[in-house]
Amino acid sequence: MVMLKDIIMEADYLVCCNEKNQIIKDAAVYISNSKIVAVGTKKAIVKDYSATKIIGGKDKILLPGLVNTHSHSVQALLRGRADDLALLDWLRTVVLPGESGFTPDEVYTSSLLGFAEMIRTGTTTANDMLTTHNTERGIQAAIDIGIRARIGKMLMDTNNDSPDIIKEDSETNIESATRQIEKFHGYADNRIKYSLNARFLLSCSPELMKRIAETQKIYPDLMIHSHASESKAECTEVEKTYNMSYIRALKNMGVLGFETILAHGIWLDDEEYKIIKETNTRIAHNPSSNCKLASGICDVLRYQEMGVLVGIGTDGSPCNNNFDMFSDMRLATFLQKVKHLNEKALPARKVLRMATIEGSAALNWEQEIGSIENGKNADLVMVDINNLNALPLYDPVSHLVYSASGKDVSLTMIDGKIVYQDGQFKTLNYETLKKAVIQYQNSWIE
Ligand SMILES: [Zn+2]
Numbered sequence: 153m154v155m156l157k158d159i160i161m162e163a164d165y166l167v168c169c170n171e172k173n174q175i176i177k178d179a180a181v182y183i184s185n186s187k188i189v190a191v192g193t194k195k196a197i198v199k200d201y202s203a204t205k206i207i208g209g210k211d212k213i214l215l216p217g218l219v220n221t222h223s224h225s226v227q228a229l230l231r232g233r234a235d236d237l238a239l240l241d242w243l244r245t246v247v248l249p250g251e252s253g254f255t256p257d258e259v260y261t262s263s264l265l266g267f268a269e270m271i272r273t274g275t276t277t278a279n280d281m282l283t284t285h286n287t288e289r290g291i292q293a294a295i296d297i298g299i300r301a302r303i304g305k306m307l308m309d310t311n312n313d314s315p316d317i318i319k320e321d322s323e324t325n326i327e328s329a330t331r332q333i334e335k336f337h338g339y340a341d342n343r344i345k346y347s348l349n350a351r352f353l354l355s356c357s358p359e360l361m362k363r364i365a366e367t368q369k370i371y372p373d374l375m376i377h378s379h380a381s382e383s384k385a386e387c388t389e390v391e392k393t394y395n396m397s398y399i400r401a402l403k404n405m406g407v408l409g410f411e412t413i414l415a416h417g418i419w420l421d422d423e424e425y426k427i428i429k430e431t432n433t434r435i436a437h438n439p440s441s442n443c444k445l446a447s448g449i450c451d452v453l454r455y456q457e458m459g460v461l462v463g464i465g466t467d468g469s470p471c472n473n474n475f476d477m478f479s480d481m482r483l484a485t486f487l488q489k490v491k492h493l494n495e496k497a498l499p500a501r502k503v504l505r506m507a508t509i510e511g512s513a514a515l516n517w518e519q520e521i522g523s524i525e526n527g528k529n530a531d532l533v534m535v536d537i538n539n540l541n542a543l544p545l546y547d548p549v550s551h552l553v554y555s556a557s558g559k560d561v562s563l564t565m566i567d568g569k570i571v572y573q574d575g576q577f578k579t580l581n582y583e584t585l586k587k588a589v590i591q592y593q594n595s596w597i598e
Contacts, residue, residue, distance in 0.1 A: 159183045159568070160201065161532065162194050162209030165548040169216050169508040169523040173501055175548060181214065183530040186341075186568030191524055207563070211538035213548045215504075216523050217276025217300075217531035217566065218477040219511030222377075222415040222436035222465025225266025226251060226259055226282045226290050229592050231469035239383040239445045247470055251283040251306075252318040259286040261588040263293035266468075266475060268580055271299060273476040273558025276531040276566045279377055279413065279436065279465070279515055281306055281349040284318040287328075291336050294344060298571045298579045300531060302347040302375055302515055303336075305329055307364060308355035322360035326367055333371055342520075343567055345373060352379040353390050353401060361405040368411060373516065375411045378402075381424075382416035383447045399424035408433045413514055415465060416441075417455070418448040429458045434514040437506075439483040440474075441467035449491045452484065452498060463511030464503070476558035481507050485553065500553035534563035 159182075166179035168191065180197035182190040190197055194209075227247060234246035254262060263282065270278055277300040282290035287305035294301045307325045308318070320328075329348060337346035348364050350356045356364075356378075368376050381387055381398045394401040399420055402408055408431035415436040417428065428435065437450045455462050464484055466475045481503045488497040512522030520529045537545055541555050564572040571579050 157185060158203035158205070160197060160203040160206045161214060161534070161565075162207065163212045163214035163534065164209055164537065165213045166191065166524060167213060167215040167504070167548055167552065168525065169505055170525050173505075179214070180209070181524060181530075181532070183568050186530055188524060188526055188528050188530050191526060207534075209534070211536060212562065213535040213537055213552065214524070215533055215535065215552065216508045217521065217533050217564065218274045218507050219277040219463060219515065219517075219522060220270060220275045220466055220475070220477055221279045221413060221463030221511045221514055222438055222467055223266065223270070223278045223280045223475065224468030225263040225270075225278065225280050225293070226254070227262065227468035227470050228266035228269070228475075229254070229258060229262040229589065231473050233596070234470035235473075237445070238385065239447055240385055240389075242445060242471065247468075248318065249315050250470075252285070252315045254283065254286065256286040256289045257588070258592055259283065260289040260293050261585065261592065263290040264297060264580065264585055265589055267294055267297045267299045268577065268582075268585060269475040271297065271564045271566075271572050271577070272561065273474075273478065274533040274535070274561040274564060275475065275477050276300055276533065276564060277512065277515070277517065277521060278303070279347065281351075281377060284308060284320065287332060288335075291332070291344065295340060296579065298566050298569060300343045300521065300566055302345045302377065304347040304349045304377075305332060306349050306351050307360060308351040309360045310355060310357045322357060322363055325360055326363045330367065333367075333374065337371060337374060341567070345375075347375045347377045350376060350378040350407070352382075352386070353394070353398060354386065358405055361402075361407055365406040368407075375413060375516065376407055377413050378407070378415070380414040380417055381419045382442075383445065384419055387419045397421060397424060399427050403427050403431065410434070411516065413463070415467070416447065416450060418442065418450045425454065425458065428455070429460055433460070435460060435462045436465040436514065437462050437484060438465045438467040439480050439487050441465075441471040443483065443487075444471050444473075449487050451491065452488050453492060461510060461514040462506060463514035464507045477507055478552070478556055478558045481553050500549045503553055504549055530565055530568040532565045533561055535560050536562040
């Protein structure tokens with residue numbers, strides 16, 4: 153890991169994602185002790201500051217690190233093994249048995265692979281659900297590679313279709329989550345925050361949800377992260393089980409609020425939208441996953457018009473099949489345009505905000521990350537524009553959302569540390585990771 157006290161990063165374009173949506177040409181950022189200290193034109197910064205290292209910015213856009221508000225790093229090893237299935241089949245036939253079959257080393261390899269791909273493609277923060285067991289190995293992967301994360305064990309106690317190995321009662325769930333909160337919540341200068349990941353209502357009993365709500369209140373800045381109202385079939389099963397609709401059931405269990413983020417939120421009635429708004433619950437929109445599992449199209453515009461915070465997520469590898477937030481930004485805007493038959497829906501500037509400052513706000517992290525501003529943590533991404541797909545370039549934000557891909561990222565910095573630059577990971581041995589992944593892959597090839 154390259155650790156530098158002072159650093160100046162330059163760029164042809166600096167896309168700040170601050171309140172004014174400022175874009176600075178021929179710009180530079182001065183970073184000291186992991187914080188952004190000054191932002192301005194290159195001329196002004198170089199005049200006022202000197203640094204141990206200067207990273208040149210010719211043919212580069214500098215933007216805030218992307219915030220993936222819903223991911224499953226630990227599913228990375230299942231990429232390509234669960235294609236063309238609907239949610240409940242996908243979950244029960246491949247994902248649950250796959251996750252539960254992982255050895256401790258495979259949990260580590262899978263999460264490391266997921267986080268490596270996120271970092272390679274410009275994500276600096278993940279809101280990540282691990283699996284039910286060997287969770288500490290997944291958290292260790294986040295710590296080792298240097299990503300910022302809200303992360304935790306998958307909490308579930310009632311799915312009858314689950315393999316025995318991942319069945320735990322509510323008490324065991326809460327006991328092990330509490331042990332992990334004590335160990336990891338606030339770890340590495342608050343780069344790692346624990347989260348209470350309730351899988352979804354078909355996997356979690358009312359007793360477990362009640363205990364999750366109680367536990368969340370004990371610890372400051374601890375969020376609840378769950379899936380909700382993703383597919384029609386799932387909502388029908390929830391209604392049958394609870395005799396009420398999904399969001400009403402969650403409200404009755406006391407788990408909604410500003411410290412709760414729900415992935416998907418597609419199939420809601422009018423009153424349920426109001427409940428989300430009134431409780432200040434946050435939504436993670438996962439456009440690729442929703443398309444691939446044929447779940448439906450989340451009404452992002454409706455949430456935003458009501459004032460609900462919506463971030464963007466990739467979900468897991470078996471339902472995307474990548475962790476590239478650029479492709480999910482692009483798809484997010486396209487889906488809203490088609491859903492509302494309105495070409496102005498979710499313009500590039502808005503969708504980039506969702507993937508940066510609004511995503512960080514959805515995770516209650518906007519004071520520290522999500523924009524390039526003085527005093528914020530230096531979570532930054534450089535995008536190379538010396539490419540055919542960046543010619544011509546009239547508007548850097550249009551390029552980032554509509555034309556660029558994660559493969560154009562040339563540098564990723566988290567907390568002032570360069571974790572990836574020009575094809576090289578600084579915190580990861582790619583060949584060792586690849587060997588472990590191929591070993592797992594071969595165990596599945598007959
Ligand atoms: Zn998910």
